[in-house]
Amino acid sequence: MFKNHLKIAWRNLIKRKVFTAINILGLSIGFGSAILIYLFLCYHLSFDQFHENSDRIYRMTTQENRGSIEFEPSVPPGFAKVFSEEYGYADKVAKIVDIDGYIIDVENNGSTEKYKKDVAFVQESFFKIFNFPLVNGSNMVSLSAPNTAVITENEAINMFGTLDVVGKNFVFENDKTIEITGVLKDLPQTTFLKANIFISFENLADHFEFASGEFWGGITSNLQCFALLKPNQNIADIETALLELPKKHRPNSKNDHTYRLQPLSDIHLNADYGGLNPIFLIVFGLIGLFLIGIASINFINISTAQAFYRSKEIGIRKVLGSFKQHLFWQFLTETFLISLFAVAIGIVIAVLSLPSFNTLFELQLSAQSLFNFQFIGFLLLLLGLVAFLSGSYPGILMSRIVPVLALKGKLNHNDMGGNSTRKVLVIAQFVISITLIVSTLVISKQIEYAMNTDLGFDKESIVMLEIPDDFDAARFNSLKERLKQVPGVQHVSGCLGSPGAADSNWGTSIKYNNRPEVEEFSIVVKVADVDYLNTFRIPLVAGRNFFKNDSITEMLVNEKLAEKLGLTSEELLGKAIEVNGGDIKANIVGVVKDFHDGSFAEDIGPVFIAPNVSMYNEIAVKINHLNAKNTLEQLNTEWSKSFSNYIFDYRFLDERVAEQYETEQRYLSLSKVFSGLAIFIGCLGLYGLILFFVNMRTKEMGIRKVLGSNVGNILRLFSIDFLKLILVAGTIATPLTWYFMSQWLEGYSYRTEIQWWYFVIAIVGIMLITLITISYQTLKVALANPIKSLRTE
C-alpha cells in the first residue's frame, strides 16, 4: 500500500511540475534556514559543556550597588584566597587575568620575530578545574614557578613553526625570558576562554600589581575567579555566607558589594555579565519557525487549492473501496515525499551558505557538525512535523470529498472548502512579512540615528595609537611634538579613555566640595592632556580648559555632573572634587558639554577630565583624511622612534564607536536576510495561489471578455481580492509591530521614533510585489482569445 502511495505521489508531483517546484523551493529555503539556525543555536547552547565537572564549576561575580545596581563578572583580587582558605565550599579556586597586547619576542634560527599577543596570567589550579588538557591528554600543567608558560598547539605553530616547543623560550615585554612548559590542545570554539598564551600568575605583579595582590578596594574586569565546588553544595547558602565579606574587607566603601556564584553554563548567555543576550537566540529561533511556517502555509494553500483537480481521483478511489484514512495517508505520503526533497535541498542550501552565514555572524561553524545523531534526530523531527502540519489539513479536506459529486463533475470550488482557511493563512503570511519589513526599518533607522546623530564629539579621521606602559613624561612629550610636525596632522592628545570608549571606562567614587560623604553616583575618569578638547572638538559651556600640565591640579567636568548635583554649570567652577577615595583631588576650572561616551542604550553619566601623563595609554591624532595613508606611515615612523621595541598599532575612532552597535548590526543583518527570505517564500506561495485562481476563473474571464470587459477591468477584479487581504494583514501587523518595536526601542536612552510611513512602505511594498505577481499570470489569460477558454468547457 505504501509503495503504491509512493508511486502515485511521485507521478502526481511530476505531473504538476510548477506547483511541486514552488512547494519544494519554498520548503527547502525554510529547511535550509532552519538548519542554519539550528547550528547557530546548538553552538551557543553548547558553551563549556565539555568540562568533566561543568555542573560544579562557578564563576565568582559581584553585584555592585552605587545608587544603581551593576553586575561585574569579577570579584576583588583578594576574594579567591579568602574563599578557598576560610570557607570549605570549594575543592579548587583559581584566578585568571586576561590582558591584551603584550610584546613577545621569539627567536627562531637566529632571527627574532616580534609579536603583539593577548595573554592570560593564570594559576596552575585553573587547569585542574577545567578540561583544557595538554597534547598528551593530561592536565599536569606546570605554571607554579615564575617565568613559565603554556601555549596552545595553534600558537606553537604560529610562533615557532613546530609543536615541539617544550623547553623553548620567548621574551616577554622586552624583559623577562619565559620558558614554555607545556603545549595545550587547541581550545574548542565553544568556551569562554579566548587566550592562547598562559603565563604563570607569579609574573602578573610586574604588569598589573592590583590584580595580582590580595586587594579588596575595587574590581578589575580583567580578572576572573573560578571555583570547583565540592559536590552537593547549596548556592543560596554560600551566597548568604559571603554576605559578611564586604563588611569585613571593605568596611568604609559606599560601593556595596554582593558576591554571587554564576554557573558555568550561564556565562555565555547572561547579558548582565557581558554574555550574549538570550533574547537574541529566541528571536533567531522564532524567525526559523516563521520561515518554516510560511513555507508550510504555502504548501497548505497550494494543496487545498489543488484539491479540486484531484477530486475525480479521490472519487474513483472511494468508489473502488478506499476509506478516508487511506486517502489521508496517501496525501501525507505525498507531503512527506515533497518534504524529503526539500530537506535534501535544504541541507545543500545550508552547507553552501554556511561560509557567508559564518562571516555575517562571525562564527566558525562547520558543516561537519551536521552529521551526528542529534542533527539527524532534529531533521527527522522537523521533517515529520512539517509533513504532518502541512499535509494533514489538505488531507482531511480531500478525504471528505463526496464521490458522487466528484465523479459527476458537479463539484465546484466552494464545495471543496478551505477558502476561508486559505485567506486566513495568506493573511498570516502577509502579517509576518510586514512585521519583518517594519522591524528591519526600525532597527536600521535606530542604527543610522546612532551613527549620524551628533555624539557631542568629533569621531571622524581620528586615529588612536596605542602606547606601551614603558615611558615617562619627557618621552611622551617629545613623541607628541614630533607627531604634531607630521604633515596632515591637525591635533594630538594623549589620554586614557577617548570619548566613545565606554567599554573600558573607569568609573569611581566622587566627593564634591569637601562634603562629608561621597555621592551616591559614580563618575567616569578620563585622563587626558590639554589638547583633548581640541582634538575631539568637545565644547566648553563654562569656565576654561585646564592649563598644560603633566599631573592633576585642575580638572574639567561635564554638564551631567552639575545636573546630578542639582547645580548650574557656573556654580561648579572653582569647587574641589575628590575622586577615587581621595587619590585624585583638584578644582573644577571648566564644564564641557555632555558627549555620548557609550552607545545610545546607555545614559550619559558624570565625567571628569584631568591630565596625568603617566596614565596615558593612547594617543589620539586628528588627521586630514585626504592623505591618510602617507600620514599613517609617518605616524608609524615617529612612534617607532620612541618605542623601538614595540609594535605600532592603531584604530580609527569611528570604527570603535561603530563597534558599540555590533549586536544591533547583527540584528539588522539578521532581519534583512530573513525578511528577504520570508518575502521570497511568501511570493512563491502567492504565485502558486494566483496561478490556481487564474486557472479556476479562466472561464469567468472568458465570459466577462465576451460581454465587453477589458483587460484592465479583469486585472482589477483579481487584484482587489488580494489587496483586501493585505490591508487586513496590515491592520493586524501595525499595532503588533508598533508594540514590539517600541519595547525594543525602550532599551535605548536615546532613540529614534517609529514613523507611520514605515508601515506605509511595508504595506505598499507588499502590495506592489503582489500586483506584479498577479499581473503576469492574469495578463496571460486576460489577453488570450476568450473563445479558447469557453470552448474547452
Added chain:
Amino acid sequence: MLLKLNNIFKWVQSGGQRVFLLKDINLSIEEGEFISIMGPSGSGKSTLLNVIGMLDDFDEGEYNFLDESVHNLKEKHRANLYKQYIGFVFQAYHLLDELTVKENLEMPLLYSKKSSSERKSLVADMLDRFNIVGKKDLFPSQLSGGQQQLVGIARALISSPKLILADEPTGNLNSKQGEEIMELFKQLNDEGVTIIQVTHSKKNAAYGSRVINLLDGRRI
C-alpha cells in the same frame, strides 16, 4: 432476491419547496438479471443507480440488499457492503490517469488487502480475459475510448462483485465500440453477473432482460 427497494423517496429543498428526484420507487431485482434503466434527461436514472450503488442517500423508504437493511446501516457498514458486492462502470471511464492499466486494475485489490501474489494472479487473469495483456503498461491517455472502458469494466469485475452498475457505459463511445461493450456485458450476464445499466439507447436496452422506465423520478 438480490435487492429490493420499497417506497423510496429522494428530494432536495429548493426555494422552500421539495423537489423530488425519486418518487415512490418500488423495485426488486433477482440475481442474474440484466436490467436497463431508461428515461429522458433529469428523470432520475443516475440518481436511482447511485442509490442502488449506495453512493447516495435517500430520504424515505426501505432498501434491502442481500437481506441487509441498507437504510438502517451506518455509513461505514454501507461502504463495506458495496465495496464487497458491487462494481461500478462509468460513462467517462474514470480510470486514474497517473496509473498504468495494470495498476488501475490492481487498485481495488489493494484496498481489500489482498496479498501481493493474489493480486498478481487476479490482474493477470483479468488482462488475459479481456485480451489487453499487451497494454498493461500503458497509461489511460494512451488508449482509445473503447479500450479505456474495457479496462474500466475489468477493474469493476476484478473483485468478483455480484452486481455491476453501469452509468451509460457506451455514452462516450462510437457505435462499433459501444456494441462490443454491450456484447461483453451480455456475456458477463450469461456467466451469472447481475447487471444494471442506465442508457438512452433502445438498442442497448434490448441487450437486457428487463427495462425500467423513469419520468420525473417515477416509474412508468
